[in-house]
Structures are given as structure tokens and as C-alpha cells.
Amino acid sequence: MMDWKHLISNKRFGQEDRPVYADRARSDFQKDYDRIIFSSPFRRLQNKTQVFPLPGSIFVHNRLTHSLEVASVGRSLGTIFHNKVQDERPDLLKEVPLISEVGNIVAAAALAHDLGNPAFGHSGEAAISRYFTDGDGKKYQDKVSPAQWKDLIHFEGNANAIRILTHPFNGKGNDSYALTYSTLATIAKYPCASIAGKNKSFINRKKYGFFQSEQDSFRRIADELQLLKVGDEPIIYHRHPLVYLLEAADDICYSIIDLEDAHRLKILSYEEVKSYLLPLANSNSTEARLETDYDDNDAKVGLLRAKAINTLIINCTQIFFDKQELILKGEFNQSLTESLPSPLIEAWKAIENISVEKIYNYYSVIEKEVAGYKVMAGLLEEFVPAFIHNDTHYYKKLVKLIPKQFLTDKDDTYSKIQSVLDFVSGMTDLYAVELYGKIKGLSFPAIR
Numbered sequence: 001m002m003d004w005k006h007l008i009s010n011k012r013f014g015q016e017d018r019p020v021y022a023d024r025a026r027s028d029f030q031k032d033y034d035r036i037i038f039s040s041p042f043r044r045l046q047n048k049t050q051v052f053p054l055p056g057s058i059f060v061h062n063r064l065t066h067s068l069e070v071a072s073v074g075r076s077l078g079t080i081f082h083n084k085v086q087d088e089r090p091d092l093l094k095e096v097p098l099i100s101e102v103g104n105i106v107a108a109a110a111l112a113h114d115l116g117n118p119a120f121g122h123s124g125e126a127a128i129s130r131y132f133t134d135g136d137g138k139k140y141q142d143k144v145s146p147a148q149w150k151d152l153i154h155f156e157g158n159a160n161a162i163r164i165l166t167h168p169f170n171g172k173g174n175d176s177y178a179l180t181y182s183t184l185a186t187i188a189k190y191p192c193a194s195i196a197g198k199n200k201s202f203i204n205r206k207k208y209g210f211f212q213s214e215q216d217s218f219r220r221i222a223d224e225l226q227l228l229k230v231g232d233e234p235i236i237y238h239r240h241p242l243v244y245l246l247e248a249a250d251d252i253c254y255s256i257i258d259l260e261d262a263h264r265l266k267i268l269s270y271e272e273v274k275s276y277l278l279p280l281a282n283s284n285s286t287e288a289r290l291e292t293d294y295d296d297n298d299a300k301v302g303l304l305r306a307k308a309i310n311t312l313i314i315n316c317t318q319i320f321f322d323k324q325e326l327i328l329k330g331e332f333n334q335s336l337t338e339s340l341p342s343p344l345i346e347a348w349k350a351i352e353n354i355s356v357e358k359i360y361n362y363y364s365v366i367e368k369e370v371a372g373y374k375v376m377a378g379l380l381e382e383f384v385p386a387f388i389h390n391d392t393h394y395y396k397k398l399v400k401l402i403p404k405q406f407l408t409d410k411d412d413t414y415s416k417i418q419s420v421l422d423f424v425s426g427m428t429d430l431y432a433v434e435l436y437g438k439i440k441g442l443s444f445p446a447i448r
Contacts, residue, residue, distance in 0.1 A: 002328045006226040007185075007240060008098040008105070012178040013166055013221065029101045032108035032183045033071070039177070041115045041164055042067070047428035048114075049121045049368060061261055063114050066253060073313060074110035074249035078103030080317040081245065088321075106245045108179070109186035113246060116160025118425040119432045120372025127376035128155040128421065136381045140388075143413035147234070150194035151211045152417065158189055160425055162210045166217045169405045169422070181221050185240035189247055191222065192236040203333050204230075204239050213418060228330040238330030241320075248316040248336040255337075255351050256280075256308050262359050263301050270297040273304065276354060279347035280308035312348075315340055375436045376424065382439055383420045388413060398439070 010020055010028035026034065036042050045064035061069075082102050085093050093099055118124035131137040132152045141149055151159070165177045165184060188209040190197060197208030210218040215235060222229070222237045230236035259276060262268040278287065286307055294300045316336040323339070326332040340348055359365070386398035387407075399407075406423040408415050427435070436442075 001325075002226060002228055002238075002241065002330070004092065004096045004099060004328075006224075007182065007242075008096060008101065009181045009225060010098070011181050011224060013181060013184055013217070014168075015178045027101055027104060028180055029104035029108055029183060032179045033104060033111060035177055035179065036108060036111040036115075041426065042111065044426065044428050045114060047430050048117065048119055049372075049429050061257055063117060066257070067111050067114050069253045069257065070113065070246075070249045071107040071110040073252055073309060074106035074246055075103040076313050077245045077249055077317050077320070078106040078242070080313065081321060084317070084321045102242065102245075105180075105182050105186055106242055106249065108183045109242070109246050110249055112161055112165060112179075112183075112187050113189075113250060114157065114161070115164050116162070116425065117157035118155075118160075118376065119427050119429040120368060120376065122157075123369035123372040124376055124425070125155050125157055127373040128380065128425065129153050130373065131377050131380045131384075135377055137384060137417075140384075140413055140417065144417075145212070145414070147193060147195045148212050148414040150197075151414075154194055154198060154208070155421070155425075156190075156194065156197070156207050156209075157425075158187075159194070159208055159210050159214070160421075161187055162218065163214050163422075164426075166214055167422075170407055171405055181224050182240070182242070184221050185225055185227065186242040186246055188218065188240070189243050191218065191227065191239060192230075193234040196231070196234040196236045203335065204330075205236065211418070213415070230330075239327075241324070241327045244320055244327060244332070244336055245316075248312075248320075251335065251337045252309055252312045252316070255348070255355065256305055256312075258355055258359055259351065260301055260305050262362075264298065265362075267358060267362055268354075270300065272354075273301050276347070276351050277301075277304035277308045280311050280344060282311040283307060311344070312337070312340075315344060371433075372429075375432050378436050378440060379424050379427075379432065380420065383424065384417060387420050388416050401435075401439075 012018070012028075020028070023031070042064070045067055046062055048063040079102070082100050085099055118128060120127070129152070132140070132149075137152070140152075144152070162184065165179055165187070169176070185191075190204055190207040190209040192205050192208050193210065193212065193215060194208040197205055199205040219235065225240065227240060228238040230238060256277070259268065259273050263270060263273045274290070281304060286303070290300050290303065294303065319336050319339050320327070323332050337348060338345075382398055383402065386395040387402065389395055390399050402420070402423050406419050408419045410416070424432070
């Protein structure tokens, strides 16, 4: 069984030997939040697609606004949990004072949870994987180990986030982020190697949480926090408990706020959105307020969104508190939102169904995904062989376009491919399209 006194640690990755100094202005976990929010990978999220293509005249959410909202909800979930511990388990709070920081840990992890996602949303991940399963990348299978090949054919944004935050990129120092162990573990929704992932029977193995290159780093984090180990070959751990709160915050934000975006884009009518959100409002006065206090439908949807999120936060926190022992034992095999009581779970499932039917299959979303496949595959088919071989004038020119922070001195094929993936997966949607057009001769670069 996991123990809170080990699970919450302010030890910093890459700075383990440095003394920890008390700071009256900010806790160690608030510093994690600040380090992420001022980082370049976080800023780039403003030009990465969430669901809908980046906006023209109508604003929709991007990866950056989504991450900020998840951090806000995550902080509330963590803070309410701390308040419950304070009221009902004061002995635990006395034993583990850092439980008061749970809200800050979840908020910091939430800011970082999408850092590893490539351009064009989840279709970007699929496009990278497809390059190796069906494209020119197939020829590298016999150049890497079976476990490394799994990393490539199932490229995973969650694992890429851990790499961004722990890998010593050229010129960036070995401790450029130096986040706390607890924040890093909370980001890892699927704490297993790729060869053990893609198993939907287990919540900790639906995807995977780290590449082979970061396996030893994650093992160090997991062992320090005493996460429950499931297996060594391949390496599998049970989740850090706070992952459940991060996951709930993420689920709540994209499910509820995608409805709001769909209304703004006129994919769903106000009456449709109201029918899905009102059952989650959990207030007898909400419907009357909609009729008497608001004339603007966007404002009405905003009220419904706020009420729904509040209801979900309160219920998910209660479930987390009540199921704490099962979670600490690694025996809670479903998300908090999947555990909602009736009638909330029925309303939640209805939102999931309409999202798949009308939002995620909307024509502009599909157009973006198709374009993403073409652009990402086109970039990889140029840069991967160029960096692996680097033996022609053309290849040498392409390699010069890769920023030096992503280059590696290692000679093995896996490390070289990862260097290209670091470069390509970090691109914004707009930069990826622009660079694709230039290197394919579809547009001519201007002098800068």
C-alpha cells in the first residue's frame, strides 16, 4: 500500500543533492507551477490545436487555454481534498503536512500534462506512429530494439511530456526544469513502458507514460515515492494517487468546454447544450436564472458550464476521498468521472456520446486531422533520413534546420530518430504547416 508521507516529496529531479531552502513567498510546488508557465514548451501550446482548428474570427480553445483551465479545476479538486482531510482526518494532516500542497501539485501537473502533444491534436500522434507502421519509417524496425520500436509505432504525448521535463537537451542543462518528484509522477497517467501499454483492461496501462530513453529516470522517481510496482519486465507501476485528480480535471474540462466551443461554432444549438448541461447544474434555481438574468445565449452557456464544472468537482473529490484506501492499494481501476453516481453518470455519458457523434467528427475537425497526417508525415520523411544518414548535400542542409538543442552525439538509430521527433513534435500547428510548405517547395521562404 502506498503512503502519503512518501508520495508527497519536494525533492527536485536533477537537483537531488542540493539542499532545500524554505521560501516564504512560494512553496516548492508553486515554484513548479511557475517554472512551467514561463517555459517555452508551455507558451507554444497557444498555437497547438485542442479539438477544433485554430480560430479565425470565432475564438475556440487551444492547448494553452485548455491547460490553464485544467490547472484551475485541478487546484480546486486538490484543495477540497485537503479541506476534507483537515476536517475528517486531522491525524493524517499532522503526519503529512505537505498534504496541504495537493492543490498546487495537481495544478502544476495540469499545466504540463499536454506539453508533449504534437501539432494537430491527437491526429499528430497518430501521424507520427503511422510514419513508422505504414510509411518510410518501417525500414528502421530492425535498427532498434522491440521495446524502442513500440515507442515509435505508438508515439505518445504523455511519455513525451516526461521526456521534455527530464531529458538533458543540448545547452539546456541537466536540470533546466528540475520539477519536484511528486509533480512529475502526477503527470504520468500511464506509468508503464510502451511494450506494456495499450491494455484498456487496466487504467494505468491504457497508454504508456515514458519512452525507453526515460525509463531509468521514471524508475528513480517511482522508487523515491514508493509507487507500487506491478512488474519489472516490462516495467509497470500503479498510478500516483494524484493522477486521478489530474485525470478528472482534464476529463471535466474537455468534455464540458468542448460543448461550449461547439455552441460558439453553431455545431450545437443553445437548447441542445442546455439539455446536456442542465442535469449537471445540480441547482433548482439555475433554469429560472437562465430565463430571468440572461438574454445572451453565450452567457447562458457560460453559467451552465460553471455550474456543471462545480458539480463535477465536488463529486469527483468526494469519490477520491472515499476511495482513498483502494487507490493507495492500486486497486481502483476506473477514473473518477466513470465513478460518478446516478443521475450524474447518465448525464456524463450523454455528453460523451454527443461529443463523438457531432463534435469530434465535425467536418473541420476531420479536415484538420487529415491535413495533420500529411504535414507530420511529410516532415518526418524529410528529417528522419537526413539526420540518420547526413551524407548528402541535401541532407546536410536539412539537418542545419534542426535547432542544436535537439541534436544528439549518440550514433544509435533510436536516439537519432528521437532527436527528430523532439523537433517535430514541439512544432506549433502554424510552424509545422509553414516549414512543410517551404521544404516541399510549395511556398518560397522570404529573407529574414
